Amino acid sequence: MKIDLFTLFAQIVNFLILMLLLKRYLYRPIIRTMDERERRIGASLEEAERKESEAQREAAVCHAERQEIEDKRGEMLSMAQAAAETWRRDLIQQAREEVEERQLHWRQAIEREKESFLRDLRQRAGAQVYEIARRALADLATIELERHIIDTFLARLPGLEKPGADAFQTPGMEATATADRQGETQRREAVICTAFAIDKKTRERIEKAVRERLAGDFDLRFEESPDLICGIELRAGGQAAAWSLRDYLETLDEKMSLAFAIKTEE
Amino acid sequence: MEISPDTKIIWSWGFVNLNLTIIFTWAIMVMIVLTAWLATRKLVVHPPLSRWQNIFEAIVTIMRNHIREIIGPDISRYMPFVGTLYLFIAVSNLLIVVPEYRPPTGSLSTTAALALCVFFAVPIYSIAAQGVGGYLKHYIKPSPIMLPMHIMGDLTRTLTLAVRLFGSIMSESMIAGALLAIIPFFLPVVMKLFGLLIGQIQAYIFAVLASIYIASAASSDRSHKHEEIPMAYRGGSHVHGK
Numbered sequence: 001m002k003i004d005l006f007t008l009f010a011q012i013v014n015f016l017i018l019m020l021l022l023k024r025y026l027y028r029p030i031i032r033t034m035d036e037r038e039r040r041i042g043a044s045l046e047e048a049e050r051k052e053s054e055a056q057r058e059a060a061v062c063h064a065e066r067q068e069i070e071d072k073r074g075e076m077l078s079m080a081q082a083a084a085e086t087w088r089r090d091l092i093q094q095a096r097e098e099v100e101e102r103q104l105h106w107r108q109a110i111e112r113e114k115e116s117f118l119r120d121l122r123q124r125a126g127a128q129v130y131e132i133a134r135r136a137l138a139d140l141a142t143i144e145l146e147r148h149i150i151d152t153f154l155a156r157l158p159g160l161e162k163p164g165a166d167a168f169q170t171p172g173m174e175a176t177a178t179a180d181r182q183g184e185t186q187r188r189e190a191v192i193c194t195a196f197a198i199d200k201k202t203r204e205r206i207e208k209a210v211r212e213r214l215a216g217d218f219d220l221r222f223e224e225s226p227d228l229i230c231g232i233e234l235r236a237g238g239q240a241a242a243w244s245l246r247d248y249l250e251t252l253d254e255k256m257s258l259a260f261a262i263k264t265e266e
Numbered sequence: 267m268e269i270s271p272d273t274k275i276i277w278s279w280g281f282v283n284l285n286l287t288i289i290f291t292w293a294i295m296v297m298i299v300l301t302a303w304l305a306t307r308k309l310v311v312h313p314p315l316s317r318w319q320n321i322f323e324a325i326v327t328i329m330r331n332h333i334r335e336i337i338g339p340d341i342s343r344y345m346p347f348v349g350t351l352y353l354f355i356a357v358s359n360l361l362i363v364v365p366e367y368r369p370p371t372g373s374l375s376t377t378a379a380l381a382l383c384v385f386f387a388v389p390i391y392s393i394a395a396q397g398v399g400g401y402l403k404h405y406i407k408p409s410p411i412m413l414p415m416h417i418m419g420d421l422t423r424t425l426t427l428a429v430r431l432f433g434s435i436m437s438e439s440m441i442a443g444a445l446l447a448i449i450p451f452f453l454p455v456v457m458k459l460f461g462l463l464i465g466q467i468q469a470y471i472f473a474v475l476a477s478i479y480i481a482s483a484a485s486s487d488r489s490h491k492h493e494e495i496p497m498a499y500r501g502g503s504h505v506h507g508k
Contacts, residue, residue, distance in 0.1 A: 004272045004375045006281060010288050011370070011379035018295045018354060023346040026302035030326045031345070033309045033319075040311060 129230075129248070145230070146196050153232045153243040154209045160241060188218035190236035195228040195244075210234060270436070271368035272375055287373040294357050294370065325353075329473075336474065337481040343394070344480055347387055351380060352473035359435060359465025363458065369465070372435040374428065381428035384476045385420065392483035401483070427475060434468045 192198075192206055207220050214236055231244020271286035278284070305318035315323070329349045333341045358371045370376040392401040405416045438461040446454045 002272075002374070003378050004283065004285070004287075004373075006283055007272050007285060007287050007373065007375035008379045008382070011291060011373075011376045012383060014288070014291050014295060015350065015354065015380060015383055018298065019346050019350040021295070021299045022302060022350050022353065025299060025306055026322065027326065027346050027349060029306040029309055030319075030322055031330075031342075033311055034323060034327070037311045 146194075146198075147202070149231055149243060150194075150198070150202055150206065153234075154205060156243065157209050157213050157234075157241070160213065188216060188237060190214060190218050190220045190234065191223055192220065193223045193225050193228060193233040193235065195225060195230055197224060198222060206232075270373045270375075271370065272373045274368075286368050287370045287376055290358075290368060291370045291376070294354065294361070298353060298357055332474070333477050336477040337484070344391065344477065347383075348473050348477050348480070351384075351476055352469050355380070355431065355469035355472055356466055359469060360462065362439075362461055362465065369435055369439075371431055371465075371468075372439055374432045374436075377432040377435075378428040380431070380472070381424045384427055384479060385424040387476070388420070388479050388483045391480045395484040404483070423479060427472065431468050431472055434464055438464055 190210060192203075192210065198206070203222060206222075210220060218236065228242075228244055231242060233240055233242035233244065271290065274286040276284045276286065276289055301318070302322065305316070305322045308316070309319060310316075326349070329352060330341060330345060333344055333348055337344055355371055358369045361367050362369055389401055392404075405413050438457075442454055442457045442461060445457055
């Protein structure tokens with residue numbers, strides 16, 4: 001247990017050399033590396049904190065903008081809903097008016113068709129009634145309907161005091177007074193209008209009866225009018241006396257119109 | 267039985283005697299420096315780090331933290347000295363597991379050399395910190411009567427450093443040898459493991475004490491620093507180890 005001086009000195013030198021070598025190859029590079037890493041980590045942390053604060057700021061801005069957008073969206077939605085409601089009401093009103101207009105047109109068309117149909121029906125019904133009656137009278141009674149009509153007309157003609165009198169109001173007879181200014185200025189004329197052709201003998205009978213009944217000088221003219229359907233009509237001086245099926249057909253027309261009106265209401 | 271590796275002379279030339287202590291010291295130096303050079307040759311700042319860089323960074327970080335706790339925040343000038351003390355003693359004591367190895371710390375010459383290094387390092391660091399006047403002034407504080415005590419304290423402190431380390435390592439080797447002669451199986455292995463532990467503790471104690479001495483001398487308020495030092499760490503007041 002003694003101290004060797006050379007070893008002592010050598011160990012001191014060895015230790016100093018070791019210290020210098022370790023300082024050169026260990027402590028300095030290691031510490032420098034760790035310090036650099038610490039510095040970079042610190043810088044990264046600072047950068048991260050800066051970015052975080054920046055991100056928070058951006059987030060706040062985005063939040064505010066989003067809130068503003070939400071508010072605007074709600075406002076625009078309310079406006080759009082109001083506009084849509086107004087538009088919807090307008091469309092409904094427009095559609096309603098259109099439907100009403102179409103209904104009106106439709107009703108008018110129905111009315112026109114109804115009138116046309118009734119007119120046609122009246123024509124056809126009168127014609128059929130006349131035809132049936134004529135055939136029935138001709139076949140069953142062996143008497144011509146036209147001759148009976150003319151006879152009845154001639155028989156009732158003297159009963160008329162003058163045209164327009166009450167005698168024209170008998171069933172089947174009608175007197176109509178209309179102003180005929182042209183008739184006043186021209187020569188007086190009487191017209192016998194029938195729906196059928198009249199032979200010469202019958203015409204003479206009619207002319208005689210008419211001239212006896214109507215005073216004065218006038219021309220008598222015979223006409224055939226299919227519109228008259230069945231009967232005879234005397235027109236003179238703007239007045240007329242008729243013996244025809246018109247009254248019966250008018251009654252039929254009224255009843256048919258009433259029936260159609262009830263069906264249309266239903 | 268050889269007590270010290272100093273007695274095993276490998277080569278001699280006059281005053282120069284190359285004994286096992288110096289040879290093993292050189293081997294340890296080469297091993298430490300070579301490993302450190304290889305580890306720090308390709309240092310990287312960002313992970314992934316190499317295994318050796320990780321190990322040395324951990325060692326350096328632990329040493330820095332310990333020194334910082336003792337001396338203070340500014341430890342850059344003390345780190346090579348204290349760190350080298352610890353590394354050299356720790357590696358010297360760690361290699362006792364190698365057959366035929368004799369730790370240089372089992373030589374009183376080596377421990378005395380390390381203690382002398384501490385003995386001279388204390389005034390050097392103190393003068394570097396507070397100047398020659400500041401360093402000399404602490405010998406007459408709190409009273410000039412304390413001057414002999416301070417001088418005696420410095421000497422005994424150095425002596426205890428040397429003897430403590432030498433005694434611990436040498437006695438461990440002797441006990442291991444004695445037990446090997448009495449009980450050749452099992453117990454020497456346990457004692458070897460125990461010696462490993464003792465060696466690492468001694469390395470830690472030597473480095474910590476050196477740090478404390480340097481810190482107390484480098485501080486301007488020497489007496490206050492002494493009060494802060496645990497009694498177990500004060501040179502001359504207690505002998506650690508066996």
